[in-house]
Amino acid sequence: MVGVIVLVFFLLNCTYTAKHYLAYERAELTVVSQRVGETIDPQERKQFNLFQGINDFKAAHFYGIEGGGCEIEILAAQQKFAAVNRDENTIMMLRDYIDRYEEIKESKERFEKKWEIVAYDALGFPVTKSEVNRYCHPAASWGCGIGSALFIIGCSVFAVTLLGLRTLFEPTTPAEEREQNIVLAVGTILGIATGAVVRTAIKSSDELKSIAFIKEAREPRVVE
Structure with a gap:
């Protein structure tokens, strides 16, 4: 069982890659909100608290x-950057954020709850639970959880079998039957509990790795 869990952790660590995140076809220029139009300028950047990690910001366009x-094209004084965001709701989130900025600024928690935001990337854009789940591996966490449970339950069955060997030449007494039932019941309970704990731990680790992967893939890259 330990070997299976180690193997799954190894697979989880090896399957996060930015190649498919950055493999896309850019479409047309998008207006994220009528309040800013096609271009976010330095004044709008300051007004809506956007792109705070970019020095000498000049403009930003969304495609x-x-x-x-979307792909975000960011113009700075000396360089041009591109950053990709593969969350399918990112434009709607940004539009909601800009259109209701004054309201959201007073109660950011409601905005985060509405869109299930779990983190923010280097540009300050949300990372949502739905996108995190896209890059998680639920089969791995369930597999380890079930495997752990079956291992412990199997051990309890083996223990009951060993106890039963004593009765090969003698009839089983009521006390011995109770002892076997207790061992099997305790083993089953421990197995289920252990499986749940293992699954939760691996699921949490998987989600953290997924968030880290998304943040890394979204890092602005210099294009000029």
Whole structure:
């Protein structure tokens, strides 16, 4: 069982790659909100608290991506950056944020709850639970959880079998039957509990790795 869990952790660590995140076709220029139009300028950046991690910010444009998400083209004084966001709701979130900025600024928690925001990337854009789940591996956490449970339950069955060997040549007494039932019941309970704990631990680790992967993939890259 330990070997299976170690193997799954190894697979989880090896399957996070930015190649497919950055493989996309850029669509047309998108207006994220009528309040800013096609271009976010330095004044709007300051007004809506956007792109705070970019020095000498000049402008930003949003382009749709086939399949959902957007590419953000960022112009600075000396360089041009591109950042990709594959969350299919990112344009709607940004539009909601800008259109209701004054309201959201007073109660950011409601905005985060509405969109199920779990983290923010380097540009300050939300990372949502739905996108995190896209890059998680639920089969791995369930597999380890079930495997752990079956292992412990199997051990209890083996223990009951060993106890039963004593009765090969003698009839089983009521006390011995109770002892076997208790061992089996305790083993089953421990197995289920252990499986749940293992699944939760691996699921949490998987989600953290997924968030880290998304943040890394969204890092602005210099294009000029």
